[in-house]
Amino acid sequence: MHKRKYIFVTGGVLSGLGKGITAASVGNILKARGLKVFMQKLDQYINFDAGTLNPGEHGEVFVTDDGAETDLDLGHYERFTDENYSQDSSVMTGRVYSEIIAKERKGDYLGKTVQVIPHITDHIKQIIVRAGEKSGADVMIIEVGGTVGDFEGMHFLEAIRQMHNDYGDDNVMYIHMVFLPWLGVTKEVKTRPAQYSVRELQGFGIQPDVVGCRCDQQIDKPGLEKIARAGNLPVKAVIPMETANTVYNVPIILENYGLGDLIIEKFKLQDTTKPADFSEWKKLVSNILVDKRQVNIGLVAKYTTMEDTYISVLEATKAAGWHHNVNVKIEWVDSEKLEKTDANVNEILSGLDGFVVPGGFGVRGIEGKLKAAKYARENQIPYLGLCLGMQVSVIEFARNVLGRSDAHSTEFDENTTNPVIHIMEYQKTVANMGGTMRLGAYPCQVSPNSKAFEAYRQLSVSERHRHRYEFNNQYRKDFEKNGMKLSGLSPDGQLVEMVEIENHPFYIASQFHPEFKSRPGKPHPLFREFIGSVIKNTSLFEVNKSDAKEISLI
Numbered sequence: 418m419h420k421r422k423y424i425f426v427t428g429g430v431l432s433g434l435g436k437g438i439t440a441a442s443v444g445n446i447l448k449a450r451g452l453k454v455f456m457q458k459l460d461q462y463i464n465f466d467a468g469t470l471n472p473g474e475h476g477e478v479f480v481t482d483d484g485a486e487t488d489l490d491l492g493h494y495e496r497f498t499d500e501n502y503s504q505d506s507s508v509m510t511g512r513v514y515s516e517i518i519a520k521e522r523k524g525d526y527l528g529k530t531v532q533v534i535p536h537i538t539d540h541i542k543q544i545i546v547r548a549g550e551k552s553g554a555d556v557m558i559i560e561v562g563g564t565v566g567d568f569e570g571m572h573f574l575e576a577i578r579q580m581h582n583d584y585g586d587d588n589v590m591y592i593h594m595v596f597l598p599w600l601g602v603t604k605e606v607k608t609r610p611a612q613y614s615v616r617e618l619q620g621f622g623i624q625p626d627v628v629g630c631r632c633d634q635q636i637d638k639p640g641l642e643k644i645a646r647a648g649n650l651p652v653k654a655v656i657p658m659e660t661a662n663t664v665y666n667v668p669i670i671l672e673n674y675g676l677g678d679l680i681i682e683k684f685k686l687q688d689t690t691k692p693a694d695f696s697e698w699k700k701l702v703s704n705i706l707v708d709k710r711q712v713n714i715g716l717v718a719k720y721t722t723m724e725d726t727y728i729s730v731l732e733a734t735k736a737a738g739w740h741h742n743v744n745v746k747i748e749w750v751d752s753e754k755l756e757k758t759d760a761n762v763n764e765i766l767s768g769l770d771g772f773v774v775p776g777g778f779g780v781r782g783i784e785g786k787l788k789a790a791k792y793a794r795e796n797q798i799p800y801l802g803l804c805l806g807m808q809v810s811v812i813e814f815a816r817n818v819l820g821r822s823d824a825h826s827t828e829f830d831e832n833t834t835n836p837v838i839h840i841m842e843y844q845k846t847v848a849n850m851g852g853t854m855r856l857g858a859y860p861c862q863v864s865p866n867s868k869a870f871e872a873y874r875q876l877s878v879s880e881r882h883r884h885r886y887e888f889n890n891q892y893r894k895d896f897e898k899n900g901m902k903l904s905g906l907s908p909d910g911q912l913v914e915m916v917e918i919e920n921h922p923f924y925i926a927s928q929f930h931p932e933f934k935s936r937p938g939k940p941h942p943l944f945r946e947f948i949g950s951v952i953k954n955t956s957l958f959e960v961n962k963s964d965a966k967e968i969s970l971i
């Protein structure tokens with residue numbers, strides 16, 4: 418058995434280079450060769466985890482089965498490698514430091530000064546190596562957050578530099594991502610910043626084995642040669658990465674440029690790996706890229722300026738579209754605009770074929786989301802509610818069907834006389850905000866006579882959570898009597914995990930986040946059925962309108 422291998426992915430020149438996608442693609446490439454991979458993200462923030470970061474600025478908080486609140490890159494890792502990761506995959510500086518400080522307080526370093534080198538760096542190395550041991554992976558792929566040269570990233574760079582010496586050249590590899598700007602005036606791709614970035618990495622004692630060159634234009638051979646020369650690399654190790662037509666194409670692009678073979682050669686794994694099998698993945702990519710009929714899905718959300726805020730929701734919705742051979746166009750519906758009393762709801766929402774109301778916190782935009790839920794319910798338009806999106810559908814139903822006009826969640830109105838959503842009992846005494854929600858995977862019993870069951874075809878499922886509030890059980894009977902079915906419950910029957918409306922083409926909402934378990938080639942059942950019903954619904958709608966429209970659908 419060969420030794421465990423480590424691949425580190427760093428970045429330079431700019432942030433936002435798609436290091437996460439590249440690292441995930443490396444995982445994909447190696448898995449296609451039959452290797453077991455494990456992925457990790459080293460994050461520079463002094464935060465303990467991503468749970469308290471603003472998703473509007475930092476992007477979605479991704480939740481793992483074991484309840485870790487992590488950086489959105491873990492979502493890429495799971496989607497590209499079809500593995501479930503854990504807290505072990507998310508290493509934030511605040512957590513690293515707090516563990517060392519706790520040891521210092523305990524007296525583990527009595528008499529010694531505690532320093533970044535060796536204490537913090539040794540701890541980082543230990544975290545990486547232990548995660549590798551626990552996972553049993555052949556290859557660990559570790560993405561270093563931030564940009565080489567950032568003050569905040571020094572401890573990680575120093576730790577990964579040392580690993581080359583600790584584990585040997587056959588077992589440690591560095592992939593450095595750079596950006597090549599396009600200069601419009603001279604119509605050239607410029608390589609100088611990339612060369613400097615490689616030199617900077619070398620200045621930290623790290624010799625990259627591969628340089629990935631992100632660029633919006635085509636990069637010519639002389640450009641690649643310049644970077645190779647500056648980096649002491651063969652030209653084949655400088656890989657052009659022009660902006661891809663879909664991120665899911667990145668593994669194929671990298672494979673075609675020979676990255677997989679480079680890695681296998683470097684690690685001397687030729688005899689222990691099988692030929693790469695990309696058949697399924699290639700099918701997925703060609704399916705994504707083929708022209709398809711479009712459906713328009715309204716994502717009713719508070720943050721509408723950055724896709725990353727709802728990245729798993731978007732990917733899950735799109736994956737459901739690929740499954741059904743339609744192209745999902747996401748239309749952003751700004752819940753704050755919709756909330757305004759003079760908003761023309763019909764004008765804003767008509768033309769949308771289905772609605773997704775995603776998770777969220779805080780009262781901003783809530784009334785807008787309620788209007789969307791009402792519109793979908795009354796107009797028989799498919800609706801998928803996720804976490805807060807379920808709470809919204811419960812509040813809307815209580816107000817407009819049950820006649821409880823001031824119904825609300827106590828998160829938004831503590832004085833409501835109809836707290837149909839209220840804080841979970843054990844959450845009442847929680848003082849700290851970080852890591853204290855109901856987090857991670859919990860089992861859910863699916864009611865056999867429900868649309869949810871038609872989707873899952875399973876009576877017991879496991880889904881990931883991130884919430885403090887829940888359906889108020891006092892109101893169960895009233896909802897059920899009036900057509901809102903409680904189609905998912907916790908095994909002890911105490912927590913409502915899913916609701917749905919009878920006599921509606923598709924109106925399902927879950928207290929959990931199904932988007933985290935969806936995969937590009939295996940959409941989550943709820944998303945899959947949601948888009949399925951959108952297709953059925955829009956077809957009927959179009960057919961009824963005119964024969965000409967019907968033909969255009971075929």
Ligand code: GLN
Nearest residue numbers: 776777804805884885886
């Ligand atoms: N704010 C709600 C709660 O805490 C919903 C959370 C979410 O959508 N993730 O219960």
